[in-house]
Amino acid sequence: MASIEFRGVVKVYDKKNLVIDDLNLLIEDGSFTVLVGPSGCGKTTALRIIAGLEEVTKGSVLIGDEDVTKKEPGDRDVAMVFQNYAIYPHMTVKENIEFGLVNAKVPKAEREVVVAAVLKQVGLERHVDEKPSKLSGGQRQRVALARAISKKPRVFLMDEPLSNLDAKLRNQMRRELVELHNKLKTTFVFVTHDQIEAMTMGDCIVIMCDGRIRQKGAPQRVYNDPDNVFVARFIGDPGMNVYPMEGGGFFGFRPRKVGFAGSGDNGAGVDASGDDGPADNASGDDAVSWPGRVAAKEILGSEVLYCVKTKLGDVMLKTSSAGRGMDDLATVSVPRKNLVFFDQNEDRVRDENEIRRLAGGRLGA
Amino acid sequence: MRFFRSHAALLFLLPALAGILIFIIYPIAYSFHISFFDWDMISGKKTFVGFGRYEHLLGDPKFIQVIVNTVVYMFSMVAVTVALALFLAAWLNKSSLVHNLAQTAIFTPHIVSTISVVLLWMWVMNPDIGLLNYVMEKMGVDRLLALFGIKKMMWLESRTTALFSFIVIGVWKTLGYNTLVLLAGMQSIPGQIYEGAALDKASSLRKFYKITVPLLSPSLFFLLIVNVTSSFQTFESVNVISKGGPLNSTNMMVHWIYQTGFEFYRISDSSVGSVLLLLIIGLATYSNFRLLSNKVHYQ
Ligand SMILES: Nc1ncnc2c1ncn2[C@@H]1O[C@H](COP(=O)(O)OP(=O)(O)OP(=O)(O)O)[C@@H](O)[C@H]1O
Ligand SMILES: [Mg+2]
Numbered sequence: 001m002a003s004i005e006f007r008g009v010v011k012v013y014d015k016k017n018l019v020i021d022d023l024n025l026l027i028e029d030g031s032f033t034v035l036v037g038p039s040g041c042g043k044t045t046a047l048r049i050i051a052g053l054e055e056v057t058k059g060s061v062l063i064g065d066e067d068v069t070k071k072e073p074g075d076r077d078v079a080m081v082f083q084n085y086a087i088y089p090h091m092t093v094k095e096n097i098e099f100g101l102v103n104a105k106v107p108k109a110e111r112e113v114v115v116a117a118v119l120k121q122v123g124l125e126r127h128v129d130e131k132p133s134k135l136s137g138g139q140r141q142r143v144a145l146a147r148a149i150s151k152k153p154r155v156f157l158m159d160e161p162l163s164n165l166d167a168k169l170r171n172q173m174r175r176e177l178v179e180l181h182n183k184l185k186t187t188f189v190f191v192t193h194d195q196i197e198a199m200t201m202g203d204c205i206v207i208m209c210d211g212r213i214r215q216k217g218a219p220q221r222v223y224n225d226p227d228n229v230f231v232a233r234f235i236g237d238p239g240m241n242v243y244p245m246e247g248g249g250f251f252g253f254r255p256r257k258v259g260f261a262g263s264g265d266n267g268a269g270v271d272a273s274g275d276d277g278p279a280d281n282a283s284g285d286d287a288v289s290w291p292g293r294v295a296a297k298e299i300l301g302s303e304v305l306y307c308v309k310t311k312l313g314d315v316m317l318k319t320s321s322a323g324r325g326m327d328d329l330a331t332v333s334v335p336r337k338n339l340v341f342f343d344q345n346e347d348r349v350r351d352e353n354e355i356r357r358l359a360g361g362r363l364g365a
Numbered sequence: 366m367r368f369f370r371s372h373a374a375l376l377f378l379l380p381a382l383a384g385i386l387i388f389i390i391y392p393i394a395y396s397f398h399i400s401f402f403d404w405d406m407i408s409g410k411k412t413f414v415g416f417g418r419y420e421h422l423l424g425d426p427k428f429i430q431v432i433v434n435t436v437v438y439m440f441s442m443v444a445v446t447v448a449l450a451l452f453l454a455a456w457l458n459k460s461s462l463v464h465n466l467a468q469t470a471i472f473t474p475h476i477v478s479t480i481s482v483v484l485l486w487m488w489v490m491n492p493d494i495g496l497l498n499y500v501m502e503k504m505g506v507d508r509l510l511a512l513f514g515i516k517k518m519m520w521l522e523s524r525t526t527a528l529f530s531f532i533v534i535g536v537w538k539t540l541g542y543n544t545l546v547l548l549a550g551m552q553s554i555p556g557q558i559y560e561g562a563a564l565d566k567a568s569s570l571r572k573f574y575k576i577t578v579p580l581l582s583p584s585l586f587f588l589l590i591v592n593v594t595s596s597f598q599t600f601e602s603v604n605v606i607s608k609g610g611p612l613n614s615t616n617m618m619v620h621w622i623y624q625t626g627f628e629f630y631r632i633s634d635s636s637v638g639s640v641l642l643l644l645i646i647g648l649a650t651y652s653n654f655r656l657l658s659n660k661v662h663y664q
Contacts, residue, residue, distance in 0.1 A: 053560050074566030086557035090579040090662040099575070100565035147565075 001186055002064035002077075002154040003029040004050055009059035011045055011211075019045050020211040023059070027204075032181045032188045034202030036195055038234070042211040043191040047157050050189065051080050063155060074103070079148035080157040084164065087132050087143050093119070094128045096143055097150045104151070118146040121180075138169045149184070156188045162197065174201055195235050199223065207231050229346035238305070242342070243312045249349070249358050250342040253334045255305070255318040261289045261333035288363050289333035290315070294324050308332050339363075393643065400636040407630070418637045427613055428621070432641075434528060435617040439596040439649075441532045442539070447588055449536070450543035451581075455573065457544065458551045468548070472541035479538065479601040486534045487606060490520035521606055524614045531615055534602060539595075543588050550584035551577065582661040589657070593649050597642065618642045 004027040011020035019042045027033045035043045048054040049061060052073035060069040068076050087096050094115055101111045119125050122142040132140050141161060148156060158177075162170045178201055181188050192198055198205050199219045206216045207230075214234075215227040226232035232240035232252055242252035292310030299322065306317040308330055315332050324330055341349045341358050349355055400418060404411045422428045453471065457464050474482060489496045498518055501507050510518065520530045554577065562572050578585070600619040603609060609616030609624065616624075618638060626635030 051560075051564060053563065073560070073563040078564065080561070080564050082557050082561065084555075084557060086555070086561040088558060088561070088576065090576075090582075099562075099567070103566040103568075103571065147561075151565075 001029055003027060003062075004155060004187065004189065005062040006046070006049075007060045007062065009046075009049060009061065010057045011042070011049065011054065012057045018211065020049075023211070023213065025206065025213060025216070027187060027189060027206075030185050030187055031204050032178070032190065032202050033204045033206060034198040035189065035191045035206050035208060036193065036198035036234075037208035037214075039193055041208045043193070043208055044159055045211075046208070047080070047159050047189060047191050050076075050155065051078055051157055052076050053080075076155075077153050078155040078157055079151045079153040081141075081144045081148050081159070081161045083160045085140050085144040085161075087140060087147065089132055092129045092131055093124060093135075093143050093146075096132070097147050100147065100151055114150050118150045121149060122146045137164055137166075138173065141165065141173065145180075149180075154186065156184075156186055158188070158190045160192055161190075162192075163194075170197075177201065196237060199235070205235075207234060209234075225348075226340070227348050229342050232340065232342075238316045240340075241312075241315050245358065245363065247358075248344045250346060251339050251359065251363060252342070253338050253340070255316040257338035258315065258317050258332050258334045259319065260317070260324065261287075261331040286337070287333050287335045288339070289331050291329070291331045294326055294328045294330055297322075297324070297326055306330075396636045396639045396643075399633055400640050402633055404633045406632055418633050419641075422634060422637055428638075430613055431609075431616045431618060431621045432645075434613075434615065435597060435599075436645075438528060438532060438535070438599065438617060439593060442535050442596040443589065443592045445532070445536050446539050446543050446592060447585065450540055450547050450588070451578075451585075453540070453544045454547035454551055455577065457548055468545075471544050474538050475541040475545075480605060482534065482538050483602050483605045486530075486537070487521065490530055492517055492519050492522060495520070521615075522611060524612050527607065527611060527615045531599075531602060531606075535596070535599065539592065543592070546584050546588055547581060550581045554580045579662055583663055586653075586657060586661045589653055590650060593653065594646055597646050597649070618645075 004025075006023045006025040009020055009023040010018070012018050023046065035046060037043055045054060049056055050063070052068065052071060056069060060067050062068065063076060063078070088099065091099065097115050097118060098111055101114060106114070115128075116125075119128060122145055124139060124142055124146065127135060127139065132143060135143065141164075144161070161177075162173050165173060174197065177188075177190075190201060202219060204216065205219050205222050207214045207222065209230050215222050215231045217225075222231060223235050226235065226240065229242050229250055229252070232242055236254060238255055240252045240254050241258070242250050244250055290310040290312055292308040292315065294306055295309045295314065296307040298305040300318075303318055303320055304322045306319070306324060308315045308317055310332060317332060339359070341355050343349050343358070349358060401413060401415055402411045403414045403418065457468050457471075488494070492498055497520065498507070501510075501518065507517070510516075519526060521527050558576060558580075559572060562576055567575065598619050599617050600623065603615055603617055603620040604623070607615045609620055619642070622635050622638040622642065625631045625638060
């Protein structure tokens with residue numbers, strides 16, 4: 001168990017391709033931290049830097065209190081699960097797990113015990129002597145996991161380990177990984193570009209873009225209280241509706257925090273479970289509304305996702321009633337308290353006075 | 366219609382099958398046939414002698430020496446070229462100017478015709494005007510040899526070193542091809558496997574023996590079969606350099622078969638040699654498969 005710290009880490013590929021720019025990040029001991037961001041933002045690179053598979057151009061990396069910047073991967077006491085598992089195709093399941101233990105000079109008797117224990121843990125006892133080519137994708141994934149667990153590392157690194165699995169298995173593995181983390185209490189660093197995966201698994205989410213951290217925090221926190229436009233749009237399914245304001249700056253609202261005004265819908269579309277309470281569909285002083293037309297409708301099971309074209313642009317709206325049809329005229333309405341504001345630099349504005357100054361009648365309503 | 370459908374395949378295969386039948390199966394069968402006769406090419410008289418010629422030849426020390434030469438040559442060639450190619454490929458498995466140049470240099474002998482290679486080496490190994498002795502003299506190796514009572518290395522012209530010299534030439538010629546095949550194999554091993562091994566704390570040596578070699582086993586096995594077969598069939602170099610001499614020390618099966626059949630007109634003996642060579646190669650290939658194929662890892 002150990003914390004991980006990036007101190008002013010810079011990574012430049014081929015002398016010109018700046019991938020990570022001055023990264024400062026503390027990953028707490030025993031946390032399940034998820035690095036999430038769009039493709040190519042440097043998540044894998046950051047993970048590989050922790051593992052020692054990639055050298056830093058500048059800065060240092062600490063695991064525990066120890067500076068490991070110059071250490072070999074094998075000496076860092078970390079285990080990694082690769083996206084394509086990278087298990088040894090010519091070795092049996094058992095040999096795959098044993099390989100690292102033999103290298104670490106673990107005596108044979110102890111090896112047997114460890115192998116049996118981890119195989120039981122991941123439910124692969126019946127496949128001890130099989131070659132990976134005989135296993136399914138999910139089972140191979142477990143072999144990779146078992147290999148990582150067997151080393152009892154201070155840190156678990158995982159690079160999109162679930163992306164090759166089908167939706168059902170992915171859900172199952174998500175739960176199993178969270179359980180595993182609860183049991184082992186080791187530091188987990190998990191990379192994904194899937195924000196749902198990030199939200200459901202992590203107890204701390206680090207949102208990256210273009211090699212920089214845009215926000216770090218608990219899932220609920222980054223969802224409800226985004227620091228900037230990027231995070232607001234990236235987190236959530238779909239992300240926040242964000243629009244520019246006339247005099248500069250931006251405002252936005254979550255698809256669940258907006259409803260249809262008037263009609264028998266009765267504001268049912270507005271998130272009833274949200275912490276801010278349901279939005280009122282009345283178009284009084286405390287709400288802003290925009291007339292528009294339903295442009296798309298997607299049934300998601302218990303909920304419906306509408307896309308409404310207004311003069312703001314497309315407004316995404318999530319509600320539990322499927323009352324509106326395509327091309328229906330509809331007015332969308334958001335309670336003022338559900339609006340969030342950003343300045344010209346797309347950074348969040350939280351100061352009340354500042355918000356009043358920014359918002360004063362310039363929402364395009 | 367049914368008939369046509371199931372036999373259409375045969376129809377398409379016919380040209381190829383006919384070729385195999387006429388140029389491979391028939392000559393083999395005919396060689397077997399001749400090997401049981403004593404066939405005098407001058408009078409044209411053919412008498413059935415059963416295994417008579419086999420007995421005669423296998424009792425002839427000169428023929429036994431030919432077999433021994435061939436087997437020694439084959440074993441040395443395979444062991445040296447495959448092992449050397451493996452280490453060369455491991456070294457060349459990087460991309461830089463030096464490595465690419467070295468790759469080209471090593472591969473070039475493979476595309477040069479055997480005759481040119483042989484002529485080149487005949488000059489290199491010439492005791493008086495050859496490059497090899499000249500270099501050895503400049504480096505003072507000849508004085509070292511003098512301590513052992515060797516005045517001058519005769520290379521291809523001495524009974525003791527001729528076969529060895531053949532092996533040197535053969536290695537030089539095949540090394541490039543073997544290296545290239547292994548290099549291609551190495552480059553198809555995913556890099557992440559090595560990264561996993563690095564995290565597993567594996568030393569370079571262990572990575573090489575536990576990961577590279579096993580994952581390369583299909584290529585290694587392929588080279589083994591190909592090199593065994595081609596070494597058994599060495600002909601051009603023997604024919605051009607030595608005609609089997611000095612004192613039969615470099616005579617090998619294929620050359621012996623050619624000599625016996627087409628220079629000495631002992632066509633029956635020549636057929637016996639062909640049949641024996643076929644059996645030896647068959648046996649070697651079969652044992653390779655039996656002993657090794659279950660150790661080969663196919664992806
Ligand atoms: N070995 C390399 N050499 C040069 N550039 C690289 C190398 N590896 C990654 N990059 C570059 O670094 C950037 C970040 O790559 P990285 O693999 O960290 O992205 P990622 O966030 O993991 O994306 P994804 O979600 O697609 O896996 C990319 O623009 C990529 O082109
Ligand atoms: Mg990646």
